[in-house]
Amino acid sequence: MTTTTRPSNLVVALISGLLFGAGLYISQMVDPLKVLRFLDFGAIPTGGWDPSLAFVIVAAIAVMFVAVRLGDTRATPLFEDHFHHPARKQIDAPLVVGSVLFGIGWGMSGICPGPALSLIAFWPSDLWLFILFLLVGSALGRLIMRRPVKGRAVAA
Amino acid sequence: MNSFNPLPATLGGLLIGLASAVLWLGNGRIAGISGIFGHLLPPGRDWTWRVLFVLALVGGTALTALLVPGLGVGGPGGAPAVLVSAPQGSGVPGWLWISLAGLLTGVGTQLANGCTSGHGVCGIARLSMRSFVSVGIFFAVAILTVTLTGVVS
Incomplete structure (x- = not known):
């Protein structure tokens, strides 16, 4: 499903990326420790829990929820022939296994892919290692997903 | 704090x-x-x-x-x-902890075809059943990981 990229698509990507980066800094989700302080449910009884992440994700979902409904009223996006809905619909083993592995990695570091890239702006020590292995892991994951499953090729 | x-x-x-x-x-x-x-x-x-x-x-x-x-x-x-270091007393060097976390995040998000943004924000907003399952799992596992490893000290 290759579509030609128009200049307007690049402008949209630029604006979206800028907003995304701004949001990660303003919300302080760029700080791995702040993310971990949300995930640390063991700290709830002692009052050390930081509920920030919940506010961030609920606010983001609320805006996107309206945008998706708005998109549903249109046949096409503003600068593209069609909406790129994800092809997979089934709950399968890769979804479950992948979510478990990602959950472990996220819990170990407090860094998910967005903040990993956002942190490049501040370049903390050892970030290059995280990004290098994010790249290696991603390549490995994509290789696994490209293997034919039950005689049927799975589209990327 | x-x-x-x-x-x-x-x-x-x-x-x-x-x-x-x-x-x-x-x-x-x-x-x-x-x-x-x-x-x-x-x-x-x-x-x-x-x-x-x-x-x-x-x-x-x-x-x-x-x-x-x-x-x-x-x-x-x-x-x-600052990135976190490995839990105190684990004996694991910080660079190894961070590298392993990056590797798991990479493999995991490509298998699950999404992360906190794709599944967590966009998928939930689209009411995708795959995203509800993925988000439920990775949040639960991440909370468990933090609680069990004590990485926040």
């Missing part, structure tokens, strides 16, 4: 939602960072907008840190950004 302030958290969340809305309504694309990042790997198709998005994301972070300094971590007036 980090102080919790719902205002910047909510405002930042609204901006992330707006970023996702712009990419969906403008280009019909999911603002999923692991997907955008993963598609930069060969055989990368339509990579120009993805490279531009990633560069803008880094630039947007740096620019906002200059415009709104001292909010927390990063930029002038902010605390230096």
Whole structure:
């Protein structure tokens, strides 16, 4: 499903990326420790829990929820022939296994892919290692997903 | 101890939602960072907008840190950004802990076809059943991981 990229698509990507980066800094989700302080449910009884992440994700979902409904009223996006809905619909083993592995990695570091890239702006020590292995892991994951499953090729 | 302030958290969340809305309504694309990042790997198709998005994301972070300094971590007036080290007493070197976390995040997000943004924000907003399952699992596992390893000391 290759579509030609128009200049307007690049402008949209630029604006979206800028907003995304701004949001990660303003919300302080760029700080791995702040993310971990949300995930640390063991700290709830002692009052050390930081509920920030919940506010961030609920606010983001609320805006996107309206945008998706708005998109549903249109046949096409503003600068593209069609909406790129994800092809997979089934709950399968890769979804479950992948979510478990990602959950472990996220819990170990407090860094998910967005903040990993956002942190490049501040370049903390050892970030290059995280990004290098994010790249290696991603390549490995994509290789696994490209293997034919039950005689049927799975589209990327 | 980090102080919790719902205002910047909510405002930042609204901006992330707006970023996702712009990419969906403008280009019909999911603002999923692991997907955008993963598609930069060969055989990368339509990579120009993805490279531009990633560069803008880094630039947007740096620019906002200059415009709104001292909010927390990063930029002038902010605390230096630091990655966590391995749990105390585990004997695991910090570089190994961070590398392993990166590797698991990479493999996991490509198998699950999404992360906190693609499944967590866009997928939930689209009421995708796959995203509800994925988000439920990775949040639960991440909470368990933090609680069991005691990585926050």
